[in-house]
Amino acid sequence: MKDTGIGIPADQLPTLFDAFTQVDGSTTRKYGGSGLGLAISKHLIKLMGGEITIRSKPGQGSLFKFFFVILKPDLSCAQRHLPITSPNQKILVVEDICSTRQMLFDTLTSFSFRPVCVESGVLALKALEETSGDDVFRIILIDSGMPEMDGIETVKQIQRLPGITKPPTILMTPIYEKEKTIMAANGLNIDDFIEKPFLNLQRTIIRPLSP
Incomplete structure (x- = not known):
């Protein structure tokens, strides 16, 4: 500098x-x-x-x-439980802020995923209920800080939905609220947490393939 x-x-x-x-x-x-x-x-x-x-x-x-010293990427923190190992998969994005929602749509599309973006937990529930056949959502990305029905409550409502496959869920949270969000989500079946701003969205969604 x-x-x-x-x-x-x-x-x-x-x-x-x-x-x-x-x-x-x-x-x-x-x-x-x-x-x-x-x-x-x-x-x-x-x-x-x-x-x-x-x-x-x-x-x-x-x-x-x-x-700086040369650092190798730590792949151990990549999602271990998510079933996506390739692009061209359907992803549900739940984000109330329009600009962030558009950014996630553009980013995921550039990775060859097929994002469906909604602005609230209520619309997320509706999207999941209307999904049928083999073309189901493979992952749900949910913002933790939405008004009215926040990310934690949205996850709770999704897990109560009868008769549908519950996709793996990633909760998106500001970096300064991550610890608080993880504590609030204790006991829920949340597969991963991703920090805002998004540093490596693709690595979080796609787990490393076994050699």
């Missing part, structure tokens, strides 16, 4: 990554900030086995470089 800001004197560089350290005492008043950003950045990079360095000249700006 490179900037053309005020720059940093050489004698200040050794303490730059210390918590609550700022080069100039007037920095907070003039530019904002608490002096924690670089300390947090260094800590996170160190946790991943990396290193952060800086070169700077007063009046010319600063150049930050950071290097």
Whole structure:
């Protein structure tokens, strides 16, 4: 990362990554900030086995470089119970926010799935009741934070539906509410939880194929 800001004197560089350290005492008043950003950045990079360095000249700006270790993807967290191992499958998406619903439709379609998107738990129940034959939903993606009937209640109502196959269910939840959502879903037959924003939707839906 490179900037053309005020720059940093050489004698200040050794303490730059210390918590609550700022080069100039007037920095907070003039530019904002608490002096924690670089300390947090260094800590996170160190946790991943990396290193952060800086070169700077007063009046010319600063150049930050950071290097990470190469990490292999952790496929163990991919869904173990979902039956989808290939695209061209029918997926029910339950999401009340129009823009998110459209994003999920476009994303799933680009993966060659066949999404059916509804905006409420009530419409999800109706879609499941109207499904017949072999072309059933293979997965349900449900937003946890919908109004009126939220994701947890929608799952409860789906599991009470008589005479239909209950597809595996993924509950979509904001990352900061994931723990709370998992606790609220205790005892329900929910197959997985996916965090918003969606980082790897396809990997969550398609389980790794056995060699």
